[in-house]
Amino acid sequence: MVPGILTDEEVRQVEAAGYTVEIVSDLSRVAEERVQEVSHINRFAEVAGLSGFEKRAVLGYMTADEVESALVNLQALHPDLVTLIELPNRTWENRVSHAVRIRAGTNMDRAGVLFTGSMHAREWGGSDICINFLVNLINAYSASSALTYGGKNFPAAQVRTILENLDVFVFPDVNPDGKHYSQTYNPNSGTSQGFWWRKNRNPNNAVGSSSPGVDLNRNFDFLWASEIGTSSSPSSFTYKGQSAFSEPESRNVKYLFDTYPNIGYFVDVHSYGGLILYNWGDDNNQTTDPGQNFLNPAYNGKRGNLTDTLYGEFIPAQDKEMIVKLADRMNSALAAVRGKNYTVQQSVGLYPTSATSDDYVFSRHIVNGLNRKVYAYTIEFGEEFVPPFSEMNNIIQEICAAMSELCWAAAGP
């Protein structure tokens, strides 16, 4: 007896030659079943998953593994357009994170735009938005077709200009450990606090705490020591970590700015609130006194109080004008999708913060004049952290339109 793998035709030929063939297993059926299993577990585990992206993406929120697979396979499918960037810092649960850069053509003098998503664990949809944005932009460019999101249309010429005049960087899943923890909470555990997790999964052993997690969006190097809207207690929802950039995930974001100095625009995608937020977050903006700035120690302890006029964070009038203008353009594009407007406002709102990604990014050129100025935003999508996926599909369209508009603004004439 000899085991083997034969086609139907080969079985017939072997039997005709006088052998007896016993069919042990129908491999076509097994393959079909396995494919279903794979796509159920990871819809984007193979390149083919990206080819059928539209049909697969609408099935539900992406997992951390799916996001990674999608990036790897996007590069495999479009090696001429996509560069896979392995980020240098593994997460606390030993995950490797990737970003991608997409570009076309030979223009060497181009600015970069960076989009990041899902920095907070419970804000799952940020990475879905980022992956949809990438796939749609690449597909439109490859097909020389327009990019359409609801009522917002980017003609093929604009798509071409974006990819041929700009470096588009996307880091879709900044906090994969946290998202995985949120997505795998046990609904029978008697509490849903795992689902509502915000921070990363640093066990905080180094600080002798049994409470895990650092709030990554309080771990950047912007007034980190000020404790404005942050906490030094590991059990807090806004625990800022042991030092600025103590966390591998926030260091991965920093790495992108340090490594690609052409990045001049940044959007950190969060939920929720229906907001497009611009700098600064620590206090009210003012445009008249450059001396009142985050680097000036004379104002330590005076920042973050909205009920007094002792301090306002300085922003040059021309920067403010530019930053608001770009935010308004993103909002117009977003509103064209289905008629829903977001609110454009300064991020300080009524809750001052420090050590956030957008303020760190905009502050880089002030701290070090060699760094490029980066216009930085936080978009708070939707009206809850994890909208029903049917609504998330609408939100994906809106935010992708806003992201595409920022790219067009950065790349266009």
Next chain:
Amino acid sequence: MGYYIVRILTDTWDRLRDLQRLYDLDVFGQTAKQLADGSFEIKGVLPGERIEFLSGKGYRIEVLADAEEIAKERLKDVADPGSPTEDRSDQ
């Protein structure tokens, strides 16, 4: 005692800020707003006992949704989340 999405109302900005600064609650800073009557509101996710605690401190609290139920529903929207955190040291 359950877990709830809530709207918290208070009269002053200092008391609004205390929710995070003093009581370390999971309130959503970006939802904070001042109402036409001058009072302040913010949304958050709180366990039942904290709702009682805050009520005792004079905050007005409106329960908007059962956070446990939302969590169960949204989990169905993940294609397949896989298993809780596994050892990835070989990857």
